[in-house]
Amino acid sequence: MHAIAAHLARRATRTPPPCATAPLTRSIGTTAPTHDLPTRHGTTIVCVRKNGRVCMMGDGMVSMGSVIVKPNARKIRRIHPKTVGGAAVPGEGDGKSKEGGEGDEGEGGTIVGFAGATADAFTLLERLEGKLDEYPGQLARSCVELAKGWRTDKYLRRLEASLLVADKNASFEITGNGDVLESHDGVLGVGSGSPYAMAAARAQMDNEGLSAEEVARKAMQIASEMCVYTNDNFMVESLATEEKEEGGEEKKDG
Numbered sequence: 379m380h381a382i383a384a385h386l387a388r389r390a391t392r393t394p395p396p397c398a399t400a401p402l403t404r405s406i407g408t409t410a411p412t413h414d415l416p417t418r419h420g421t422t423i424v425c426v427r428k429n430g431r432v433c434m435m436g437d438g439m440v441s442m443g444s445v446i447v448k449p450n451a452r453k454i455r456r457i458h459p460k461t462v463g464g465a466a467v468p469g470e471g472d473g474k475s476k477e478g479g480e481g482d483e484g485e486g487g488t489i490v491g492f493a494g495a496t497a498d499a500f501t502l503l504e505r506l507e508g509k510l511d512e513y514p515g516q517l518a519r520s521c522v523e524l525a526k527g528w529r530t531d532k533y534l535r536r537l538e539a540s541l542l543v544a545d546k547n548a549s550f551e552i553t554g555n556g557d558v559l560e561s562h563d564g565v566l567g568v569g570s571g572s573p574y575a576m577a578a579a580r581a582q583m584d585n586e587g588l589s590a591e592e593v594a595r596k597a598m599q600i601a602s603e604m605c606v607y608t609n610d611n612f613m614v615e616s617l618a619t620e621e622k623e624e625g626g627e628e629k630k631d632g
């Protein structure tokens with residue numbers, strides 16, 4: 379009798395095999411692809427068109443997680459067209475560039491600002507430069523062609539960056555979702571601090587006493603005070619715009 383009780387006690391305390399307790403599971407890929415989700419990159423770039431000028435301004439912070447690795451990176455570039463009909467194109471327009479002092483040399487051209495991984499951003503910058511050479515003077519078409527390739531190419535679609543592009547005629551935001559967005563009110567922005575900068579810039583657009591650069595600088599200052607990934611070491615690029623008069627002719631301001 380004692381032997382039977384001991385045997386039953388051993389069976390009750392015996393650990394069942396793993397297959398008896400492990401639930402039946404199946405691995406299902408439910409993670410949404412990153413390019414289908416809105417992405418906020420740790421920086422702020424804002425573009426303002428006002429009173430015959432277009433000004434693009436960005437901060438200089440580079441971070442890796444919670445560590446600041448560089449405070450004065452240049453996230454804005456000026457692209458000059460290389461050729462039109464086989465002939466070199468001289469600088470045009472009344473442009474200026476500075477980074478708290480220093481920027482790209484030259485006038486006119488196209489201003490590009492980027493937020494995201496540096497290598498990805500420069501890859502897209504080179505692609506955009508190629509499109510501008512292929513379609514000189516057609517910024518909208520160049521941006522659409524870049525977005526088309528960015529969206530459909532199996533290698534480019536993995537690039538994590540956002541671009542702001544502006545010339546004397548228009549400003550655009552380009553994303554990896556295939557979007558090419560033109561500003562309706564003269565203000566565009568990308569990056570983690572862009573909502574604060576765009577809201578501040580739009581609030582000041584009705585102030586005729588402020589220039590495009592002054593509006594952009596005030597907006598960036600507010601963004602740097604609210605976004606932990608944005609500092610107050612600003613890089614500035616600007617150029618003169620062309621606005622159409624009522625008769626349809628283009629008038630150059632500035």
